[in-house]
Amino acid sequence: MDTVKDESNNSERNNYINNPIDTLALPQFEEVQLSPLQPAYYKIVLFNIGIVYLLLAIGAGCGIYFISEIQSYWYVPVAFIVFTLCISLFISRISFKNKGFAFRTHDVMYRSGAIAITTIIIPYNRVQHVALHEGFLSRKLGLATIEIFTAGGDSSDVKIPGLEKEHAEKIKKLLVGKVLNQDKETNED
Numbered sequence: 544m545d546t547v548k549d550e551s552n553n554s555e556r557n558n559y560i561n562n563p564i565d566t567l568a569l570p571q572f573e574e575v576q577l578s579p580l581q582p583a584y585y586k587i588v589l590f591n592i593g594i595v596y597l598l599l600a601i602g603a604g605c606g607i608y609f610i611s612e613i614q615s616y617w618y619v620p621v622a623f624i625v626f627t628l629c630i631s632l633f634i635s636r637i638s639f640k641n642k643g644f645a646f647r648t649h650d651v652m653y654r655s656g657a658i659a660i661t662t663i664i665i666p667y668n669r670v671q672h673v674a675l676h677e678g679f680l681s682r683k684l685g686l687a688t689i690e691i692f693t694a695g696g697d698s699s700d701v702k703i704p705g706l707e708k709e710h711a712e713k714i715k716k717l718l719v720g721k722v723l724n725q726d727k728e729t730n731e732d
Contacts (some may be wrong), residue, residue: 572664577643577654583684583703585639588678592635596628616622634658644703646717651691653701664696667674667721669693673716687711 603620607613613620638657645652651670654662674690681687687708690699706714 558610572652572662575647575652577645577647577652580639580642580644580703580705581686581707584681584686585636586679586684587680587686588635588639589632592628592631596624596631642705648715651701651718653703663689665693666699667718670718670722672722673715673718674699675711680686682708689714689718 560685563590573713584609606618607617634683636655638655641657641660642653644654652662652664654660671692671694673692676688676690677686678688681704685708686704687706688702689706689711691701692698692704694702701713
């Protein structure tokens with residue numbers, strides 16, 4: 544019985560072909576034209592930065608007012624806060640300009656980052672479910688965030704913020720339709 548099994552394994556090995564792939568001929572995702580986030584979303588980014596630095600300024604102000612030893616050095620925390628605020632604004636602007644998304648025939652693509660650029664590509668057949676979120680400010684500005692979840696995690700794999708609410712709802716319908724079609728094809732097999 545072992546010889547029959549060995550013969551079938553040998554024939555499988557003899558028929559096995561593993562040709563190399565020309566990686567230079569693969570489609571380049573960098574060439575895809577990405578849609579930018581809505582400009583109104585940058586207002587939310589600025590609001591969030593403003594809240595953080597307001598809290599830092601209040602903390603520094605309280606420290607300077609109540610701690611007599613650092614009152615003569617008030618300019619150090621003020622300079623630090625102003626310097627880090629400028630850097631935060633600069634990096635947030637670069638990050639906002641680098642963010643973009645695309646929905647292609649077979650996958651969704653999202654790019655983000657300021658210093659290091661990250662591109663995430665998720666095939667539709669990996670999508671488990673989709674969520675649409677609106678924060679308080681987002682709702683006031685008519686914006687929403689799409690979260691795309693794949694198998695094997697409790698957090699989203701892609702979170703695309705700064706979408707017009709109507710556009711986000713259409714994207715959610717597209718993705719839910721793709722998920723339902725994948726489920727239907729899987730059940731037919």
